[in-house]
Amino acid sequence: MGADREGARRRTPARAVAYVACGGVLLAGCASMPDSGGLRGVESTPRLDSQVRVFAMPPAEDATPPQIVQGFLEALTSDDPHYKTARQYLTPETARTWRPELSTTVLMDGPGAEADSHAARQDAGEFSFTLTGTKVATVDAHQSYAPATGPYGGTVHLKQDKKSKQWRIDALPQGVVMGRTDFQRNYMSVSKYYFASNTGAARGNAEPMAVADPVYVRKRVDPLTQIVRSLLDGPTSRLAPVVRTSFPAGTALREGVGSLTPDDRSRLTVPLNDRAAAVGRSRCEEMAAQLLFTLRNLTPAVEEIDLRAGGGSLCSLAESRVESVASRGETRHPDYLYFVDAEHRLVRIAPGSGATKPDPVPGALGADGPDLRSVAVSRDEHTAAGVTLDGRALYVGSMVLGGELGEAVLTSGGGGEEDRLTAPSWDAQDDLWVADRDPGNPRLLLLEGGRGEPLQVRTPGIDGRIQAVRVAADGVRIALVVEKGDKRSLVVGLIERAEEPGRRPTVTVVEPRSVAPELEQVTAMSWAGDSRLVVVGREHGGVEQMRYVQVDGSTPDVPAPAALTGVKDVTASGDERLPLVAYSVDGIVRLPSGAQWQKVTEGTAPVYPG
Structure with a gap:
């Protein structure tokens, strides 16, 4: 000191x-x-x-x-x-x-x-x-x-x-x-991984959805063994209500185990106590997947997990097979980047190329539909949603040639354009989220499957009017820009779903937490990974800045994006090979890795799927 x-x-x-x-x-x-x-x-x-x-x-x-x-x-x-x-x-x-x-x-x-x-x-x-x-x-x-x-x-x-x-x-x-x-x-911050308890296999899908739970471990005090012990101890209290672990209760490293180290083939043997001795192969592979996701970015590299308990081997899982056992929402490579062109139509462009000429998307939103000001594309890139230029109506349509649009799925009664619908966002279950900013009836809404009667989401603990909505790829976190007085804050909450047979689910955003409290005017934000967001805003008396922030409110150990003025929207992909994209005073611009901001074309409201 x-x-x-x-x-x-x-x-x-x-x-x-x-x-x-x-x-x-x-x-x-x-x-x-x-x-x-x-x-x-x-x-x-x-x-x-x-x-x-x-x-x-x-x-x-x-x-x-x-x-x-x-x-x-x-x-x-x-x-x-x-x-x-x-x-x-x-x-x-x-x-x-x-x-x-x-x-x-x-x-x-x-x-x-x-x-x-x-x-x-x-x-x-x-x-x-x-x-x-x-x-x-x-x-x-x-x-x-x-x-x-x-x-x-x-x-x-x-x-x-x-x-x-x-x-x-x-x-x-x-x-x-x-x-x-x-x-x-x-x-250093390391994300350990658990499985969503209200998505994936928990709701009938084939594979569980992995959810990042960032924790801080001492950097030079055997971090690999530290994080394995932390994973076995269970999720942090904040994330525990919406996730589960495949490790049986009471599972720990076998007594007497000191430091864990991969062998010369990058295989890590993890000896567990007898609490894990009776698990079947499927569950054991889920346990190994949690470890592989957790240890993915540590040094030395771990490419295979060998779990042992009860005097023998339980199972082995290689990194090459982990995606067949469990899903990580941010690992999918999107086919396109989407935005609204000068004609207020939905267009798309290949995200990893140097192309600057967009193509209309198939379907009504890319051809003869209403004029749009904001859009969202489902994570499978089969369906699009768009809010009209005046912010009053939300339309949903299939992105196939000849697809018809139909009537608006939602309308707002707000008096002015800024008192109506926010940009929409798709979650991991293909449900559509949007906020109505009508001062007389502000609401956070969920449309199951992007259609039907909107479900009003409960938001206890959120003090203010929601101005922007982005749901994480894991399906259990939601980022909101909340306005109260003259301040706009970035808040991250957890999505809880309560379902009863024969009744519509009750959906609640719980544990809302301000994750960039020093920014008093947040103007744009997007998810940028499993546990990270990119946010645009300014501190009191400061200038506009763009930075990364973790869901726990800490600052990740990565360089901030290059400075860019007049940012109105920003979008990022969980695939770190793809560029950050923004809508600024220069139109649609992108930030390739290791380069400066480059203009793509004219347009507004850029989004990757989600």
Whole structure:
């Protein structure tokens, strides 16, 4: 750690050792801790190469109370797997009861520390410090990230051993606390995968639908084994209401298993306890699919899972077969990019090519239908939906030659164009979602199969009027732009379905969470992967920007898209090989990987299927 306020001086007692492949480097301490009085910041450790491992040093002989607290905070940011060095700064009893795994509090800067003037005097053998800072996020015991705001405060109390005269911490908050830079250096986001409980096989389809559940694990502390254990522990509390796992209750790694490592053929053997010993082959392959989806982007690569329990092999599943066992909604490569041309008709263009001349889609929406301002295409690319230019009516039609359009499936009674229907969105079950912005009757609506009487979706906890709707490919998450007063926020909720025989389902959006709270004016957004969105907006007093955001509210470790002005719509594919596409003041533009924005053609409202 280092002084995060300019000019704060370095102190020598805080230190950590960083090891690299070619040798060791001693890092000087960075925390600035007063003996008494004023508050000083504790800066995060400067960014290090990803191969560098940082280990804290134990307390020095006769270290003062400020040096003990400083060294302890330094040790929290090290790569010590079990915080053994950090515990050396604690009294034996406190070391036994301190549980760092309960939570991680992330601060804007490193924690500051202020000597407590009301505490007992140092010469009486006791001393206290108050840790302070501004909260950015918290990570709970299930490794789930959540944005946080407001001040942080925690008390660290020290006692001097009467015999040895050494100072040690005897009371402190549970969990760990660190600055944002240290958090980014120490932790990484990994998505573990479960299966939707209200889609896929759960509703009669052949294959279960995989759902990403992002968590944060320590980057250089055997992340592969960490994430396997986390997967077996079950989904985070936020996602649990809408997903299931194929692992039997109580399944864990076999007792005594340490680190998991793939062999030289990239096959990972996972020994499980006897709770999994009786599963059949089909269920076992679903378990292996969860592991393959989860470990897909880790290093070293895993290309095959071998599950073992009860003294023998349960099943093996190779990466090449995983898509035959379970589906991931964002893995399908779309055939086309769709948008509305200058004649207000639905057109399409091959997304991965350099083509700039679009073709009309087959069917009425691409020929003689009504003038359109927004569209959505089903994920199988067989059906399209379009909202009329005035926002009043929603039409649905098949994309086949000669297909007839029929009557509007929905109309809005809103008085102005901006008080009527939003752009529609198709979910994984080919149901169509749209919001009616009529101030007198604002509603989120669902049309089963894209037709019939609209079903009003319950939205408890959503405070404001919905201005945009996008349903995730997994079928259990929905992204909404919600307007309240002069602010438009991006909210992600979960889709709960309750079905009873002979009755229409009850659909509810639950657990809504703001995932980009720093943006006060969100103007456009789209799903950009299993657990990621691309969003356009601006902060208070700031300029328009485009960025990626995770469904848990964290910022993914990927570069933000190149700057683009005047963005009105944006769309992304789960297939990362395809370009980001936007509608801006320049018309339809695309952003190929590693390039700058390029104009495609004139038009509006670009969408990939979904």
